[in-house]
Amino acid sequence: MLYEGKSLTVSLLDDGFAELVFDAAGSVNKFDRQTVSELDEATSALHAQGGVKGLLVRSNKPAFIVGADITEFTDLFSQPENEVLDWVAQTSQVFDRFEDLPFPTIAAITGFALGGGCEMALACDLRVADTTAAIGLPEVKLGLMPGFGGTVRLPRLIGADNALEWMTTGKERKAQQALNEGAIDAVVAPEKLRDAALSMLKQAAGQKIDWQTRRSDKKAPLKLNKNEAMMSFSTAQAMVAAKAGKHYPAPHMMVETVKNAAGLERDGALKLENQGFVTLAKTDAAKAQIGIFMADQLVKGKGKKMAKAASKTIQNNAVLGAGIMGGGIAYQSAVRGLPVVMKDINTAALDLGLKEAAKILGKGMERGKIDARTMATALNAITPTLEYSALKNADMVIEAVVENPKVKGMVLKETEQAVADDAIICSNTSTISINQLAENLDKPERFCGMHFFNPVHRMPLVEIIRGEKTSEDTINAVVATTLKMGKTPIVVNDCPGFLVNRVLFPYFAGFSKLLLDGADFVAVDKVMEKVFGWPMGPAYLMDVVGIDTGDHAADVMAAGIPERMSRLENDPITLFYNDKRLGQKNAKGFYNYGTDKRGKPTKVAAEEAYALLAPVTAEPRNFEADEIIARLMVPMANEAIRCLEEGIVDSAAEADMALLYGLGFPPFRGGIFRWIETLGLANFVALADKYAGLGPIYQISDGVRQMADDGKSYFA
Structure with missing residues (x-):
């Protein structure tokens, strides 16, 4: 040697x-x-x-x-x-x-x-x-x-x-x-x-x-x-x-x-x-991107450890609700080799779900990512049905029906009666309390939230929501299945909106208040996209999410956290919803959507939107980019901090990855907590205090003020 x-x-x-x-x-x-x-x-x-x-x-x-x-x-x-x-x-x-x-x-x-x-x-x-x-x-x-x-x-x-x-x-x-x-x-x-x-x-x-x-x-x-x-x-x-x-x-x-x-x-x-x-x-970009890598390793490590501890292996999946979301979940299960039953109450909905899965697979073939054999195998792994009896062999059922607690509660109750005693039941709710939904079940220990993001095949994150009575065996099995489906699971505890939507809606509230104070939504979108780096500004994002969805979710958040998230008077989102401007789903929202002569999608700021806003907003004025960013991002950061302080999420790193994978948070900024740390905690406190008069979503917790005073870090 x-x-x-x-x-x-x-x-x-x-x-x-x-x-x-x-x-x-x-x-x-x-x-x-x-x-x-x-x-x-x-x-x-x-x-x-x-x-x-x-x-x-x-x-x-x-x-x-x-x-x-x-x-x-x-x-x-x-x-x-x-x-x-x-x-x-x-x-x-x-x-x-x-x-x-x-x-x-x-x-x-x-x-x-x-x-x-x-x-x-x-x-x-x-x-x-x-x-x-x-x-x-x-x-x-x-x-x-x-x-x-x-x-x-x-x-x-x-x-x-x-x-x-x-x-x-x-x-x-x-x-x-x-x-x-x-x-x-x-x-x-x-x-x-x-x-x-x-x-x-x-x-x-x-x-x-x-x-x-x-x-x-x-x-x-x-x-x-x-x-x-x-x-x-x-x-x-x-x-x-x-x-x-x-x-x-x-x-x-x-x-x-x-x-x-x-x-x-x-x-x-x-x-x-x-x-x-x-x-x-x-550079801040390197610090942020290295931070993302480290946080991703932490999230993957936790997921693998939990999956390894799972005592139940999911071999047969089921999805309730065959809309765009249900079809996307069914696709994701089938394309990863996990057979799935897709149930709905009418044939037209089943056809829509199968069409969604076929569309995603077809695009994959066009891009050369999958071949015809893979497409056929995946479609054959999806079994459409109108009958609850088809769920008897399912190891796990993912409910993805309309976002209404009464409807979901009824469906979950019927599901529990149709599945095996040890089958796991999940809800794909985006805002409704898991503890509230669990009240419909005789065995709440086998129930949790499993929140996919739209479009399912493209968004990496799945929020796994632990209810008060959810067993660790259930969480471990759902984490293992999420990994098998090719997604990144992040486990959070139950609260209104869970983690991602809970921090998103104060951001939207900040946007609505900015509009009421005279900001132009096109200018706001431009700043948040070009300067801050979001893939979509808030107006465009709300159109994509769906203004009806946004209005409903804002009601849920207001009911769940009224001390900070009560509805604004003359909220532009409600104005648009009442005028049936629903965003991309009906081609009219903040923007009007269509196609040009070549068939390419178009997006034009809607004169109708400006007309709706004019009677309820202040005189139009220009806001500096820094003020626009602060008025939208401080509420999001404050709520993320509260989620960490309340134990909704285990770590700043996991919160950063959830926003990166679930919302497309700009990677060069590293996540919401990395953004706060890049500003410096003392500077963040001063920034929030500057806008504290705008309302509770701008008012920081005692915890972050103490951290700033002590010179501490969220990544220590």
Whole structure:
């Protein structure tokens, strides 16, 4: 053994070749500080060892290296800028020293080689992958750019255009595509990987492969003339501007870095990369996106743990109510291999539910995501019925009928009489108390909320709502089934609106009050979309949700939390509802909806909406963007804080993920609690106090005021 560390070893093989094997103590290989240090020590040992003809680099795990250890980033990036720069420079120089070994090197890639793992492979002279490999530089998803030489080596290997597409999108490549683009040199079956890599290494050592020229090309300036460079980088800049916009600095920084480094050799180019990495590490976007990654890991970990604890396995599903939502839930169950009975009270509704499932599957086929066989299998897994008797073999039933407590209560009672004694019953209610609905059941311990978001096939979140009498076995089984259906479960406790809608309706209330004070809904939408970063502004979102749905839900919230959410006088939402302006569902709301001559959807601010608002609103006036944002976001933040303080949600991280997955909260802001922390708790308190006179939804809790005074964090 030439070198032995905790994460990697180097041994000498026959015929003068050596093998470096990554095999960390955990389930995957990661580049944490220890592994980087060991790589440097191993490289020094290889430099000192005479007579080595070549080095094979591989993994003893199903994946090569999954990337850097992101758990180290939060503390690291909080250090002064010069210390972060020292760290990334020293780390990238470890890869440089490895690249400069006086003999050929080859990476044998299996499974994931992402981020630092991809950069390790790029530092080798040759790369061979097996058919399971997936290779890429996904740092952009963390608000960062490659920091261990990726922006230098990849463009010189596959060209600047291809490399920038890899890095600015963060999309990984399967082995064959990576081969086609020149990132790897061969693809083989998994059982042949090591032998194929050794064979190629021996060819390089025997001068049958010119590894020296390959290496010198990676260390030289990019081979682009002035016109080629101008075309390449201007095209990349335009694409990034169109796709990423102004809120995500990382892809812009990558283009600038590769552009400015194009005429430089490796060492100069790496200095630019180091500086770009540090600049991004200090941005709010990086903090937010790294926070999302960490929160997502927490949510996934909790979900897997609960699913593992489930004592009941759901093998047959059922959905009550075959509308758009019911059809979407049935689709999601069937396409994930979970047979589902879809029940309604009339054939027309069943036809609508089946049509919805078929429509989603059809779009999947158009986009090449599923094939005809998958579509047929999924549709055959949905059994429509008008009879309760068809539910007798269901392990779990999801009620998705109209959002009315009396109707739901009646349906749940009838369902309990039709299903097996141990069948789980869920309600897809979006606002109605689970404890209230449980009163209709003889066995409330097997009942919980299972709130899907529309459109079901696209929205990742499912809120699992625990009632006072819901058993943990029930929650665990529903979490397991949610995961099986391809969704992200977040468990919350019962209250009006649960978590997502409870924090959404103060936001809508802030919007309504802003309109009554003379704001233009188009201007508000523009600020919340273009400046704050929501996918839809509040007027557009209300049209999409449905103004009738919004008005009904606002009544539920007002009844449940009257001290803060009582209805506004002359609420624009009620005015529109009474005028039968229901939003997209009848093509008229704040906006009028239609199609142009080419059949493309249109959305135009409705003169009728302005006419309805005119008699009840103040004189029109312009509001600054900061005031619009504060008047909408402070109520949402306040209610999220109260949900955390009351134990409705277990952690700030879970609340952030719920809003990200359920509402499309801007990822570059990281979630509602990350937004509060980015402002600073003291600044948030001052902002809320500034608008406290507008009403209870702007008035903060004593808890957050104390946290601000004590200098505490929601993510400590």
